[in-house]
Amino acid sequence: MSHEPEIRFLSDSTILDCEWSKKYFTLTTILASLAKKHGPVMLLHIGHVPTIVISSAKAAKEALKTRDPDFCGRPPKFCAARLTYGYSDMGFAPYGEYWRQMRKITSLELYGSRRMQSFLAASRIDELDTLLKSFASSAAKGEAVDLGEKLFAFSSGTMFKITYGTSFKGSMTDDKGFEKLINEAEGLLGAFASADYFGYPDLILAGVDTSALTTNWAMTELMSNPSAMKKAQDEIRHSMAGKTQISKQDIESLKYLKMVLKETLRLHPPAPLMPPKVTTADTQIFGYDIKAGTRVYMNVWAIGRDPETWEDPEKFFPERFEESPIDYRGQHFELIPFGSGRRMCPGYTMGLATIELALANMLHRFDWKLPEGMRKEDISVEEGAGLTTYKKLPLRLVPVVKC
Numbered sequence: 001m002s003h004e005p006e007i008r009f010l011s012d013s014t015i016l017d018c019e020w021s022k023k024y025f026t027l028t029t030i031l032a033s034l035a036k037k038h039g040p041v042m043l044l045h046i047g048h049v050p051t052i053v054i055s056s057a058k059a060a061k062e063a064l065k066t067r068d069p070d071f072c073g074r075p076p077k078f079c080a081a082r083l084t085y086g087y088s089d090m091g092f093a094p095y096g097e098y099w100r101q102m103r104k105i106t107s108l109e110l111y112g113s114r115r116m117q118s119f120l121a122a123s124r125i126d127e128l129d130t131l132l133k134s135f136a137s138s139a140a141k142g143e144a145v146d147l148g149e150k151l152f153a154f155s156s157g158t159m160f161k162i163t164y165g166t167s168f169k170g171s172m173t174d175d176k177g178f179e180k181l182i183n184e185a186e187g188l189l190g191a192f193a194s195a196d197y198f199g200y201p202d203l204i205l206a207g208v209d210t211s212a213l214t215t216n217w218a219m220t221e222l223m224s225n226p227s228a229m230k231k232a233q234d235e236i237r238h239s240m241a242g243k244t245q246i247s248k249q250d251i252e253s254l255k256y257l258k259m260v261l262k263e264t265l266r267l268h269p270p271a272p273l274m275p276p277k278v279t280t281a282d283t284q285i286f287g288y289d290i291k292a293g294t295r296v297y298m299n300v301w302a303i304g305r306d307p308e309t310w311e312d313p314e315k316f317f318p319e320r321f322e323e324s325p326i327d328y329r330g331q332h333f334e335l336i337p338f339g340s341g342r343r344m345c346p347g348y349t350m351g352l353a354t355i356e357l358a359l360a361n362m363l364h365r366f367d368w369k370l371p372e373g374m375r376k377e378d379i380s381v382e383e384g385a386g387l388t389t390y391k392k393l394p395l396r397l398v399p400v401v402k403c
């Protein structure tokens, strides 16, 4: 007989008991600890909102593959409606005809188009040049850089140029200037204006933070694991000998770098609970009845650290992917940092290319040192609370020019 999953109430002591509460103390980790006790499908009442939390690869597969049409709505949110002029973007849009059309148009004109790929490559190269020059200037002075800040500038600069067709000058909070920019956009926003598609949140919000955070976490893990850093640098320097800048094509041969990225996304998915979804019909999961309109969180963070799937899950060990078929393109539910199914991230190749290019060039051109007096054990892996997994404490490193 089917029934609802159990309702759990969170008390202070439950939360403080959480296994991960000392190292990371965020909603994601609290939910991950609760799932260890109460199972991979939990029903919580957050205020008056019934919410199910899915925390295993098997349950994720049922929701995102077997019953994907029932699990692909987005809950209405006041701030999202304001930000997107009434859900005229794609990421926050409710499941329906408008979303379907936008997904179709953007996959043809944006994520899959050749024109777009060359536009993107040119924008990325300009911004990468700026990033590497700024590291070289700090290297000359022997000063430490805040890596997160620099990577955010690189990622936002690239996305901004693609979106608006110009470099960003001024302030994002200057409403008038910003509106003028949108109206006069020659980049993608200009191209999409005729389709009434408001792509600013999709490109800037979904694309900037996620790519910058992943690169910053990869550097954090590499600095904490010098043997992995050496292996990654040896691979790049060996296969790119004689080159000063690595291109997107060069990266295809960098197998270890790709494993480093997979391992980083396993441990630090930038959207640890995925953007919330809502069920579009009465449905079931794991034999439990779920009503239409139930909010759904997919705990990708917990799935990436599930000891049933991963040996020594807390360890950063890129070699685990050496002989493994597991990939993050939405077919292996053990590793779904980009989601899966019809709402899966459409920008994942764009995001991965930006991250790989930054990381490969940073590791090729520079050695990285911790600031005076700091040991690798002092590097913090603490996560801040928020929609995306940012580092609570900045990673400050001193670049040293190698070539």
Ligand code: HEM
Binding pocket: 090, 091, 092, 103, 202, 203, 206, 207, 208, 210, 211, 214, 269, 270, 271, 274, 275, 337, 338, 339, 340, 342, 343, 344, 345, 346, 347, 348, 350, 351, 352
């Ligand atoms: C490391 C980089 C990135 C990660 C980890 C990531 C992750 C995700 C995740 C988990 C989702 C939600 C999937 C779901 O609800 O099932 C998503 C959706 C989305 N992402 Fe990404 N993303 C990344 C980069 C990008 C980039 C570069 C872009 C655009 C240029 C982008 C655009 C979008 C859009 C538009 C959606 C909403 C899709 C929809 O609702 O139909 N993402 N992303």
